[in-house]
Amino acid sequence: MPKHRFFVPAEQFSNGIVRILGEDARQIRVVLRLQPGDEIGVLDGSGKEYHCVLEAVHKEETVARVGNPVVLDVEPTVHITVVQSLAKGEKLEQVIQHGTEIGVSRFLLVQTERSVMRLEKERERARMERWRRIAKEAAEQAHRAKVPAVDGILSLPEALQQVAGASILTLHPDGAALSLAEWLRRGSLDAGVAVIVGPEGGLTNDEVLLCQKHGATTVSLMPRVLRTETAALVAVSQILLCDSRGISPKECSG
Numbered sequence: 001m002p003k004h005r006f007f008v009p010a011e012q013f014s015n016g017i018v019r020i021l022g023e024d025a026r027q028i029r030v031v032l033r034l035q036p037g038d039e040i041g042v043l044d045g046s047g048k049e050y051h052c053v054l055e056a057v058h059k060e061e062t063v064a065r066v067g068n069p070v071v072l073d074v075e076p077t078v079h080i081t082v083v084q085s086l087a088k089g090e091k092l093e094q095v096i097q098h099g100t101e102i103g104v105s106r107f108l109l110v111q112t113e114r115s116v117m118r119l120e121k122e123r124e125r126a127r128m129e130r131w132r133r134i135a136k137e138a139a140e141q142a143h144r145a146k147v148p149a150v151d152g153i154l155s156l157p158e159a160l161q162q163v164a165g166a167s168i169l170t171l172h173p174d175g176a177a178l179s180l181a182e183w184l185r186r187g188s189l190d191a192g193v194a195v196i197v198g199p200e201g202g203l204t205n206d207e208v209l210l211c212q213k214h215g216a217t218t219v220s221l222m223p224r225v226l227r228t229e230t231a232a233l234v235a236v237s238q239i240l241l242c243d244s245r246g247i248s249p250k251e252c253s254g
Contacts, residue, residue, distance in 0.1 A: 001041065002040050002051055005140045009045075010045065017055075018050070039051060047145045078239065081166065082232045084107060085197060086116075087229060088200070093130075099148070100134075108163070109150070111154070113203075114198070132150045135147055163194035167188060168211065168215055169193060171220070195232055195235050
């Protein structure tokens with residue numbers, strides 16, 4: 001398996017050649033200092049990886065000869081969407097990076113009432129591009145077959161509409177809430193799972209009720225209160241434990 005891997009849009013494949021552009025081309029030439037004849041892995045986002053041989057390395061473009069595809073069987077069978085409230089600093093980046101590494105399928109970024117981060121429209125586009133790049137680089141590093149989507153920035157009602165049909169879980173440090181382990185004994189992963197995470201100050205009671213009106217189950221992870229950048233990762237890890245062991249949620253947590 002090639003040491004260096006890059007996700008490349010399908011439209012950049014043509015007649016046995018793949019063109020690698022922009023930041024990836026710069027990384028190949030400047031950072032990795034690869035030369036014609038070196039091998040790289042190129043993924044088209046469909047679950048296939050192509051072993052490619054570099055033919056030309058230029059400043060703005062790298063050209064590689066495409067080899068036979070290998071179908072990668074590394075993605076979780078359960079589709080997990082993390083509905084993450086905007087958080088300040090590097091917290092949101094940590095959720096996207098580490099969530100991608102462990103197997104999140106999609107991130108929906110939402111502006112909730114207590115979100116500290118507030119972005120103007122002109123800054124929103126630049127931040128979204130950065131967050132998507134973080135997901136792409138994390139997927140390459142973790143040897144994922146697909147890059148999780150990073151969408152937003154949405155209101156909470158908009159996000160709830162987008163995850164309709166999945167099993168929706170609202171993470172909330174409420175002593176009366178059902179534990180995630182207990183939900184796994186009763187719930188189903190078949191239609192996918194959406195995990196809703198509040199910001200630094202948590203979701204308001206009205207927001208929790210709104211989620212419940214859209215069919216969400218309020219769950220807790222443990223007696224202690226977790227940071228916003230930790231909560232989703234703990235929940236996703238517990239859910240994926242069942243998936244990775246190839247057994248049902250009831251068997252996994254029973």
